Amino acid sequence: xxxxxxxxxxxxxxxxxxxxxxxxxxxxxxxxxxxxxxxxxxxxxxxxxxxxxxxxxxxxxxxxxxxxxxxxxxxxxxxxxxxxxxxxxxxxxxxxxxxxxxxxxxxxxxxxxxxxxxxxxxxxxxxxxxxxxxxxxxxxxxxxxxxxxxxxxxxxxxxxxxxxxxxxxxxxxxxxxxxxxxxxxxxxxxxxxxxxxxxxxxxxxxxxxxxxxxxxxxxxxxxxxxxxxxxxxxxxxxxxxxxxxxxxxxxxxxxxxxxxxxxxxxxxxxxxxxxxxxxxxxxxxxxxxxxxxxxxxxxxxxxxxxxxxxxxxxxxxxxxxxxxxxxxxxxxxxxxxxxxxxxxxxxxxxxxxxxxxxxxxxxxxxxxxxxxxxxxxxxxxxxxxxxxxxx
Numbered sequence: 001x002x003x004x005x006x007x008x009x010x011x012x013x014x015x016x017x018x019x020x021x022x023x024x025x026x027x028x029x030x031x032x033x034x035x036x037x038x039x040x041x042x043x044x045x046x047x048x049x050x051x052x053x054x055x056x057x058x059x060x061x062x063x064x065x066x067x068x069x070x071x072x073x074x075x076x077x078x079x080x081x082x083x084x085x086x087x088x089x090x091x092x093x094x095x096x097x098x099x100x101x102x103x104x105x106x107x108x109x110x111x112x113x114x115x116x117x118x119x120x121x122x123x124x125x126x127x128x129x130x131x132x133x134x135x136x137x138x139x140x141x142x143x144x145x146x147x148x149x150x151x152x153x154x155x156x157x158x159x160x161x162x163x164x165x166x167x168x169x170x171x172x173x174x175x176x177x178x179x180x181x182x183x184x185x186x187x188x189x190x191x192x193x194x195x196x197x198x199x200x201x202x203x204x205x206x207x208x209x210x211x212x213x214x215x216x217x218x219x220x221x222x223x224x225x226x227x228x229x230x231x232x233x234x235x236x237x238x239x240x241x242x243x244x245x246x247x248x249x250x251x252x253x254x255x256x257x258x259x260x261x262x263x264x265x266x267x268x269x270x271x272x273x274x275x276x277x278x279x280x281x282x283x284x285x286x287x288x289x290x291x292x293x294x295x296x297x298x299x300x301x302x303x304x305x306x307x308x309x310x311x312x313x314x315x316x317x318x319x320x321x322x323x324x325x326x327x328x329x330x331x332x333x334x335x336x337x338x339x340x341x342x343x344x345x346x347x348x349x350x351x352x353x354x355x356x357x358x359x360x361x362x363x364x365x366x367x368x369x370x371x372x373x374x375x376x377x378x379x380x381x382x383x384x385x386x387x388x389x390x391x
Contacts, residue, residue: 006042009086009088011088013088013094015036016034016097016099018032018034018094019032019033019088019092021115023115024137026052026123028053029053031049031051032046032048033046038086043084043109044083045105046083046115047080048081048118049065050065050066050068062095065101067079072122072126073125082106084112084113085112089208089233089234089259092115137159139160146176150172150179154179156180156181159182161183161206162185165189167191169190171194172197174200176200176201183206184208187211188213189213192215192277193216195217198219199222202228204229207232209233209236212236212238213238214239214240215239216240216241218243219244220243223244223248225251226251226255232252235260235263236261238263239265239268240264240266241270245264246267249262272285279299280356281354289343290345291345294342294345301339306361308328309328309362310364312324313369321377325378325380326380329358329382331384332358332385336389337388337390355382
């Protein structure tokens with residue numbers, strides 16, 4: 001999205017409007033009402049209505065409608081009512097307006113318009129079905145698993161329309177498109193992995209949404225083109241090559257008024273990728289509550305800790321290693337105590353990531369020195385941290 005604030009949604013949308021969309025879960029159209037619009041956060045408060053049927057041409061086709069109340073699973077009668085980005089997807093349409101069916105602000109936020117999901121769950125629950133059915137059109141793989149699958153001489157899986165692939169180290173998009181030609185929603189999550197032939201994604205003619213995180217190798221020429229993927233209504237890119245990010249911004253920002261949501265963050269230069277490939281704290285770079293100075297100091301401390309641990313494994317005898325690991329953990333905990341006192345940036349997620357970083361170092365030491373199962377050393381390291389940490 002553009003950083004310049006807009007006074008109104010890019011696709012015409014006003015309070016009271018009723019929005020219609022086709023729901024695959026329901027096999028029918030469903031509707032929602034726009035209750036509030038917030039220019040500061042660029043969000044719309046969307047109230048789902050308890051209605052589904054043939055494609056409506058006006059609010060008169062809806063009859064007497066009411067807000068959708070949720071009682072399935074742990075819900076206790078709350079309205080299906082959330083704030084979401086105010087770019088109305090191009091597959092949705094306004095069918096008219098009606099007096100507000102609710103006039104309070106929404107107190108939850110969600111990303112992506114998924115009209116019909118909650119209504120389908122509620123109807124299954126009301127019919128005594130308390131488990132979500134297996135969706136034959138959805139698939140999720142790890143990068144390793146999907147590469148094994150792509151290497152097999154099997155035919156295309158045209159029934160898959162929503163595809164998620166996590167922990168990608170490398171992925172050939174040409175093979176991916178050939179095997180999954182009917183994908184409409186594609187999520188690719190890497191580990192500073194490599195996407196090759198990314199321009200082949202333009203062959204997914206029915207693509208509606210794409211999310212790419214922590215993947216590289218894409219160039220300007222690989223950008224998705226509106227004439228090739230005319231139904232695309234969500235572009236969500238995070239930690240991707242700067243050249244690709246720039247090309248995607250310039251290509252898709254003009255499409256926002258037509259109903260394409262665009263979020264492109266953390267464009268990375270090649271130097272960043274080289275420096276951070278072995279940095280488990282790399283996601284802190286640009287995180288909201290972490291300043292650039294704090295990030296640099298945190299990475300410097302991580303590198304110091306890593307160097308010391310690897311040196312201990314290379315040089316110290318086993319009978320003293322446990323004591324040394326506890327000392328290193330103590331120093332690590334104190335160092336991040338001092339950093340946290342300055343800005344209070346360590347919350348639950350950051351705490352888990354700091355411990356995961358230590359695990360990463362010990363795993364690396366095991367691989368380098370051929371000493372698997374160093375659990376005593378790992379425990380001593382964690383014990384040292386726990387003895388002093390304030391975070």
